[in-house]
Amino acid sequence: MQSSDITIIGGGVMGLMTAREFLDAGATVTLLEKNGCGQESSWAGGGILSPLYPWRQAQAITDLVLPSLKRYPEIALDLHEKTGIDPEWTQSGLLITQNPDEKLAREWCENSQIKIQTPDSDFFNQLNTEPLNPIFLPEIAQIRNPRFLQALKKDVLNKGVQLIEHCKITDFTLEHNRIHDIKSNYGKLTTSEIVLTTGAWTREIFQKHLIGLIDEPEIYPAKGQMLLFDAPLNTLKSIILEGDRYLIPRRDGKILVGSTVEHDIFNKKLTIEAHDQLSHFALTLLPVLKNAPMIKHWAGLRPATTDGVPYIGKHPEIQNLSLNVGHFRNGLNMSPASAQLLVDLILNRPPVVNPEPYQFFKHLRKREVV
Numbered sequence: 001m002q003s004s005d006i007t008i009i010g011g012g013v014m015g016l017m018t019a020r021e022f023l024d025a026g027a028t029v030t031l032l033e034k035n036g037c038g039q040e041s042s043w044a045g046g047g048i049l050s051p052l053y054p055w056r057q058a059q060a061i062t063d064l065v066l067p068s069l070k071r072y073p074e075i076a077l078d079l080h081e082k083t084g085i086d087p088e089w090t091q092s093g094l095l096i097t098q099n100p101d102e103k104l105a106r107e108w109c110e111n112s113q114i115k116i117q118t119p120d121s122d123f124f125n126q127l128n129t130e131p132l133n134p135i136f137l138p139e140i141a142q143i144r145n146p147r148f149l150q151a152l153k154k155d156v157l158n159k160g161v162q163l164i165e166h167c168k169i170t171d172f173t174l175e176h177n178r179i180h181d182i183k184s185n186y187g188k189l190t191t192s193e194i195v196l197t198t199g200a201w202t203r204e205i206f207q208k209h210l211i212g213l214i215d216e217p218e219i220y221p222a223k224g225q226m227l228l229f230d231a232p233l234n235t236l237k238s239i240i241l242e243g244d245r246y247l248i249p250r251r252d253g254k255i256l257v258g259s260t261v262e263h264d265i266f267n268k269k270l271t272i273e274a275h276d277q278l279s280h281f282a283l284t285l286l287p288v289l290k291n292a293p294m295i296k297h298w299a300g301l302r303p304a305t306t307d308g309v310p311y312i313g314k315h316p317e318i319q320n321l322s323l324n325v326g327h328f329r330n331g332l333n334m335s336p337a338s339a340q341l342l343v344d345l346i347l348n349r350p351p352v353v354n355p356e357p358y359q360f361f362k363h364l365r366k367r368e369v370v
Contacts, residue, residue, distance in 0.1 A: 014327065020159070037163070041224075047248065064334040220304050
């Protein structure tokens with residue numbers, strides 16, 4: 001393996017977007033992935049380009065989401081033109097049927113310059129629901145995440161990334177507070193700067209290979225299960241959010257149903273209980289789905305932190321190690337700004353957002369107070 005300016009470990013959306021940002025800045029990049037790129041939580045999610053109820057989230061999440069959402073149309077168009085793969089960025093809008101914190105929602109939308117509307121009765125023609133302060137956010141978009149990941153992978157390969165998939169890390173050589181090399185089933189790789197974009201597996205890497213240096217990041221796997229219905233075109237026009245469940249219509253008519261949040265240890269086993277809960281939700285809210293076959297049931301592992309705020313920045317003790325991890329349910333909709341922030345910090349560029357809320361020590365202080 002040849003050494004590069006930057007070695008990224010983890011080939012999900014965060015790793016691919018971070019690689020793309022470095023490559024566009026003129027750096028050479030090696031990307032290591034333990035399986036195939038984009039096969040974990042980035043692939044398994046729904047692709048809604050907004051947090052669920054963003055006004056209930058930490059300000060640090062909003063600060064990464066808003067610049068990311070502005071960049072997505074251009075990123076999707078650029079990827080389509082350069083790779084021939086359409087990520088299907090679609091401004092389908094988001095209908096929230098029941099919103100008890102309407103005042104907070106309207107304040108957040110006003111402050112964030114996100115258009116908000118009160119939906120009329122036509123929005124509910126096919127829905128079996130009891131609306132409570134419903135709102136419609138017409139500018140919220142979605143992306144077809146499996147195709148987005150395929151396009152990202154092809155794009156970074158075109159830009160010259162050295163991609164090594166099915167690469168199992170066996171050890172790090174740490175000398176004088178720097179990682180000198182990485183040992184793997186592909187041999188030894190001498191490193192300069194290392195970035196971890198390893199999602200739910202980040203804590204495990206620290207425990208196995210970097211134990212005793214400093215407390216590992218507080219990141220835990222949170223399983224999410226989803227269903228897919230093969231519905232006719234235009235069965236549903238906008239994303240529907242009710243409670244903690246949602247329906248997402250794709251361009252070809254297929255409708256995703258999500259999702260559970262299960263705090264499990266690296267277990268992607270599908271359960272009948274989750275299947276039945278999601279199916280009941282979908283068929284109750286949108287009864288016409290009873291005529292559509294359910295064609296897929298899957299699970300992914302999100303990298304959860306206590307407050308949903310990720311770790312982005314340099315490690316406080318290992319001089320050439322940085323992290324871009326812990327985005328929980330918001331990896332897709334924070335990835336452009338998250339990648340840009342990390343590259344800003346490593347290349348000493350003015351940061352796209354204030355980096356302090358995402359720093360390693362910031363998380364440790366929060367945990368000690370608790």
